[in-house]
Amino acid sequence: MLSVYVDLALGLVVSFLLLSLLVSGINEAFVRLLAIRSKFLWAYLRDTLDGADAQGRSWLPAKVRDVFAALPFARDPRPVHSDQPSPAEPGTLPIGETKAQDAMVKLLYERVQEIDHPTKGRTSIANIPPGRFAVALMEMAAAEPEGVEGFLAKLKEMGSPLYGHLRGVWETAQRDLDRFRAGVETWFDGEMQRLSMLYKRYVKWVVAVLGILVTLLFTMDGLEYGKTLLRDNAFRASVTAVAGAGTEAYDELKARCAGSDPVPCITETLSEPAMVQMLQHALVSIEIPAEGDPTLHWNGATWWDRLTTPSHWPGFLLTYVALLFGASFWWDVLRRITGIRSRRKDQ
Incomplete structure (x- = not known):
């Protein structure tokens, strides 16, 4: 018995x-086709590095329903793909009021574009290791005559939201470069975990919708x-x-x-x-x-x-x-x- x-x-x-695997497969195909992971990452980076867009809107929608409308089909926050290696000398930040709306995003992609995959149109980078992000910021800071202090001053002039985060890390590190790099790496790792929680919440809603469709279809x-x-x-x-x-x-x-x-x-x-x-x-x-x-x-x-x-x-x-x-x-x-x-x- x-x-x-x-x-x-x-x-x-x-x-x-088997049905759950079907739902997961459809979701993964949807995510890959529309590059949702990459859009999540670069929408967050635009908000953090350069702030809101010209209309004052956040690149990363706060509500899940807005994510469904904005990231898959509306604005594409990803920078243009480049198959060239990172230049030996990083670019400089704009001075004062002459800043570009996405200056920091462009400089960051310039430093990490070597990890990009061959593609057409926009970048497919969906994950930047915290160590690589910290090194990229250190390279940008090294391009300034006054080092980290000059880099932070430029960020403040630009009105970049990144200024407050890095200023706190710099003061906590007691102006030590090695401790500053480690602090940036730890901070960025925590931010990626927070972003992952938002992405998981989005995926849960997608799975919920797909679950209904699969159940009714079969x-x-x-x-x-x-x-x-x-x-x-x-x-x-x-x-x-x-x-x-x-x-x-x-x-x-x-x-x-x-x-x-x-x-x-x-x-x-x-x-x-x-x-x-x-x-x-x-x-x-x-x-x-x-x-x-x-x-x-x-x-x-x-x-x-x-x-x-x-x-x-x-x-x-x-x-x-x-x-x-x-x-x-x-x-x-x-x-x-x-x-x-x-x-x-x-x-």
Whole structure:
């Protein structure tokens, strides 16, 4: 009896894992296609280094709904891509009121463009190591005649928000260059963690939306799927019992197959496990026959009838909530049930 519940748990976990992987895959494709990570980073850098744009708006939207509208489709905060190595001598900051709106961003990209990937249009840099950022600032400060003090004075004249952060780090380091570089690295690492929290919040909303779409597209009723798994297990058990029960059990299977030959009936049933049966309710399903090429089927009428049936809604809700836990959660559950060990722990 215990094996029945183990099979039920495995079936549910595997189905939720596969659907969660589908959601994660769609999200990753969306992020890569629109370069969301890179836009998050450079929107933050523009706010921190140069401040708001000419209209006084922050480059990095504060609300998640604004992020959906601004970063993917509206303004692109990334600098123009360059395939040239960083110049030996960094550029200088503009003096006084002649500053450019994105002067600091341009100078920073000038110092880190060597880590950029080949691309067309704008940069694809989505991560700047804190050590590399600190070295880039030190190189810009070294270009000033008065060193760090002159660099900070220029930032103050420009009205750069970075001035306040670096001034505090410089005073805390007691004007020691090595301690200042380490302090900048620590500060930038903390800022990247804060930015990661904002990005994760954005991703959660994306996953929530994609979870609804995947659940409704496949009309995956978690409760019905559990019941189908139990029926599938019972049928397989009855087939196994034929080998030791004699002709009487064979007659029962023959009657269950509506008088047809039980052999092809059983073969066809066993070749379509519960997961395959549930996926056949999707808007578009695929059929792989024993011979010939796979075929696609449009199930618009069946799908809509299933979607508008209130009795399926609790199962849809169960599936949706399960997808919100994410693929990593269901993979961990699967490892615990099956006893699969992580390679990292083994090493």
